[in-house]
Amino acid sequence: MYNNKKITILSHLLVWLVLFSMPYILSSGQEQNINRVIAHFWIPFLFYAIIFYLNYFYIIDRFLFTKKNLAFIAINAVMIALFLLVKEQSVSTFFSELQRTPPNTGEGEKGPPFKLFIYMQMLPYIASLLFAIAAKTTKRLTKTEAESKEATNYKLKSELQHLHYQLQPHFFFNSLNNIYSLVDISPEQAKKTIHSLSKLMRYMLYETNLELVSLSKEVDFMKKYIELMQLRVSDKIVINANFPTSETGVQIAPLLFISLIENAFKHGVSATKESQISITMTVENKKVLFLIENNNFPKKTDDKSGSGIGLQNLKKRLELLYPNKHFFETTVKNNYFLVTLEIETA
Known part of the structure; x- marks a missing residue:
């Protein structure tokens, strides 16, 4: 000035x-x-x-x-x-x-x-x-x-902060539901799950307050979450996850992909039937492509674990953070739920 x-x-x-x-x-x-x-x-x-x-x-x-x-x-x-x-x-x-x-x-x-x-x-x-x-x-x-512009930016930051705070308790609530289901069946697994959850929550509370984080940190967070979820699913569930193995140098808004993985475990896993979850992430020219394919087991109307808050939150955050720089689509084909998310980070 x-x-x-x-x-x-x-x-x-x-x-x-x-x-x-x-x-x-x-x-x-x-x-x-x-x-x-x-x-x-x-x-x-x-x-x-x-x-x-x-x-x-x-x-x-x-x-x-x-x-x-x-x-x-x-x-x-x-x-x-x-x-x-x-x-x-x-x-x-x-x-x-x-x-x-x-x-x-x-x-x-x-x-x-x-x-x-x-x-x-x-x-x-x-x-x-x-x-x-x-x-x-x-x-x-x-x-x-x-x-x-200043007023618009302030409103944008306030709305993003609200969405960020909304995501944390939603994630925590779903994780506690998973742990609750293990307490009577496998107390030892429940203990391991609580320990893993504490690590995830530490990341969410202390490392996601920045506007951008490295994609490698997000990948590490997603891997830990998948490991956490594997503790509670049966052997009938096949999980295939492929993430970039080397440092990509990409910076991205935190916690964009976790809702999609949560959704796959909520709607793609059956206690009695064989099911499969496939997760793939690729990076090319600063463009991140995230694909998920899982069986589609719709929840009952009285089952609040699949309320859809996570996906609604994700759509809103993508509109605010990456306007005209993202593609997000969900479809059901041959009883499989398919998710495609593409983000231009550059």
């Missing part, structure tokens, strides 16, 4: 320096009458600057932007008329040798019409006023746009 103000001040000084130097720049080294320069260039330029900065810093905000148009026009008209009068009086009083030739200097010689003379004198003042309006309007629009 300080640097921007400094640049603005320097640019204004440079512009006025160039304008005040115009008589010498245009004369290309020819001798100049200092009185003529003062009377016809520097005094008018001083008045142009006053018109510009009075409007820029006060009058436009106080009158034009508050819809007091008549007052705005009247104030500027009075100022322009006053400056024209002062300029002409200063020329006639202090620089008498520079007084203009009378409009009628002799037979056959006439000066410019009075109305044209006034118009030509007023034109630079009106130009200064218009420049002030243009500069102030541009600054106001830029500020409004910046404030709008």
